[in-house]
Amino acid sequence: RKEVEQDPGPFNVPEGATVAFNCTYSNSASQSFFWYRQDCRKEPKLLMSVYSSGNEDGRFTAQLNRASQYISLLIRDSKLSDSATYLCVVNDYKLSFGAGTTVTVRA
Amino acid sequence: ETGVTQTPRHLVMGMTNKKSLKCEQHLGHNAMYWYKQSAKKPLELMFVYSLEERVENNSVPSRFSPECPNSSHLFLHLHTLQPEDSALYLCASSQDGRQGQSNEQFFGPGTRLTVL
DSSP states (O other): OOSEEEOOOOEEEETTOOEEEEEEESOTTOOEEEEEEEOTTSOEEEEEEEOTTOEEETTEEEEEETTTTEEEEEEOSOOGGGOEEEEEEEEESEEEEOOOEEEEEEO | OOSEEEEOSEEEEOTTOEEEEEEEEOSOOSEEEEEEEOTTSOOEEEEEEETTEEEEEOSOOTTEEEEEEETTEEEEEEESOOGGGOEEEEEEEEOOOSTTOOOOOEEOOOEEEEEO
């Protein structure tokens, strides 16, 4: 089983829609997680950390399900600028990256 | 300059060439990393330097040779590469606190390498 697995997508959604996707991780002892965003041909940038209680940053909500070993990212009221690849990251003294989920928001 | 910078941004080299990638961080961090990103694959961690000491080497072929002369600079020396080494090479830095805990990493823009 891969350390971090993501549905590659693409998720094609209209502007204003809600889109959500998950990421599963293999190490049940993992404590710390991030979502990074990577635009086409650019470097990854931190979108948000994922806390055990879940957290929200504007239109973005991240949640952690320890029992099922997955984290999720939900984007409300999608904007064209949300089009990117979203990387799930598990922090076990080093960062392990998923291959990313591609989201395309269309006008 | 702010953040993490990398040069060159693009590099085309033959299999017999020797070249070096350079990374510089202006964030005062104490750890630096090299990653390889191939199309549709997860980022692959290659090397980790913490306080200028190499702490991780993920079975990377010897044709890749890292160098960390100080906490702000990181190099990746390349020689006799193969076409399958063509990828985006990303440098990152972080401020690591207590041992075993990695904090948010900040990435440079990457060097897109093509090996002919």
